[in-house]
Amino acid sequence: MTTALRTTGLTVRYRRRRALHDCSLALPAGRVAALVGPNGAGKTTLLHTVAGLLAPDAGEVAVAGEVAFMAQDKPLYDTFTVAETLTFGRRLNPGWDDAYATARLAGLGIPPDRRVSRLSGGQQTQVALTVALARRPDLLVLDEPLADLDPLARHDVMRSLMVAVAERPLTVLISSHVVADLRDTCDWLIVLNQGRVQVSGDIDDLLAEHLVLTGPAGSAGGPAGARVVESSLTDRRTRLLVRGAPAPDPRWSARPADLEELVMAYLRSPEAAALPAPRGVSA
Amino acid sequence: MMIEFHLDRGSGVATYLQLVHQVKRALRLGTLRPGDRLPTAREVVDALAINPNTVLKAYRELEREGLVEGRPGLGTFVQRSIGGARLADHTALRRSLEAWVRQARAAGLDRDDMETLFAMAVAGSPREGTA
Secondary structure, three states: OOEEEEEEEEEEEEOOEEEEEEEEEEEEOOOEEEEEOOOOOOHHHHHHHHOOOOOOOEEEEEEOOOEEEEOOOOOOOOOOEHHHHHHHHHHHOOOOOHHHHHHHHHHOOOOOOOEHHHOOHHHHHHHHHHHHHHOOOOEEEEEOOOOOOOHHHHHHHHHHHHHHHHHOOOEEEEEEOOHHHHOOOOOEEEEEEOOEEEEEEEHHHHHHOEEEEEEEOOOOOOOOOOEEEEEEEOOOEEEEEEEOOOOOOOOOEEEEOOHHHHHHHHHHOOOOOEOOOOOOOOO | OOOOOOOOOOOOOOHHHHHHHHHHHHHHHOOOOOOOEOOOHHHHHHHHOOOHHHHHHHHHHHHHOOOEEEEOOOEEEEOOOOOOOOHHHOHHHHHHHHHHHHHHHHOOOOHHHHHHHHHHHHHHHHHOOOO
16 A cells, blocks of 8 residues: 655644644545644644645655645636636646546536636535646645535535546545534544644544443443543443443443544544554554 | 445444445345446445445455455456345245235234334244244
């Protein structure tokens, strides 16, 4: 499995504030990775560093091949028509695939002679995404592409992005603060919290190794063998999100964690981490 | 297309497993037969808006179980059916079951009642004679 993106010890400071601190992660090629975290966690800073728009104060970014970046405030010119936008993209990008761009927009039913300002939010996102894809990148980096879209447009954008991934080798890194939008479309999860990488891994593997346990009050440590990520207590019960398989214990009932619960548990416990073991060291 | 996948997003069952189950069900019912081509990852993705790796994972699982075979550049093809004979061929059994359903309806049972009774009968049959 080749690595599409690797960051090592990435640190970025804005004046005295540290936006990213010692971020190391490796994303295998062909994955669709969700970058999630609260506002101010450093998501946009990380994406800008990966896209080469921002030089880190320390650490390195290594990308295998070409990167295309789509900023959150879709970089389109309102007065251009869709066709003029493509012409602009062709002039700026040597590896531009015009046949692909034209066919993609035709398939989406977006008229070439329409001005960008007259398109819906979903259509503007599709045009910006088409411009990014027509550059034939190996790594596509999308900063909050769904932020200002209604649920139907979000679904359509993600569907057409998944088709692009199915059509050719492409790794995608997509930031969002809405986990539900990413459940069926992403297969890799990166949780960024307070400038640190807290979780990075295959989503199915992460879900398989985390459980929600419910048990008696006053037992926040949980059953033997469980590493507690987050605990919440009420008068009568203790609810734990744990990593690893606990020893069977009749006082505790267990069920699989869903993606949203997993993300929330880590965000509420910034000191917890689920990261791959260093290479060459087995757990 | 021989099979059209659908998703139950609230079921809690992993998406790739839902696809695996639907192929197996189609193999049991005989709506998918040896030699049939499964839809390409792109076709499934376009219909369901899911990650293509999820489709490939489901197909790998089916291939591991010897039910389908991936032929590079051509697609993924059904290798064998499940259960020896196809269910659709069990005409006599289906007829008697249909007669039973008519009787049950006449006795005032609804669909849930019938499914519960049927599940009890299936679960109880290996222990026949011990009751």
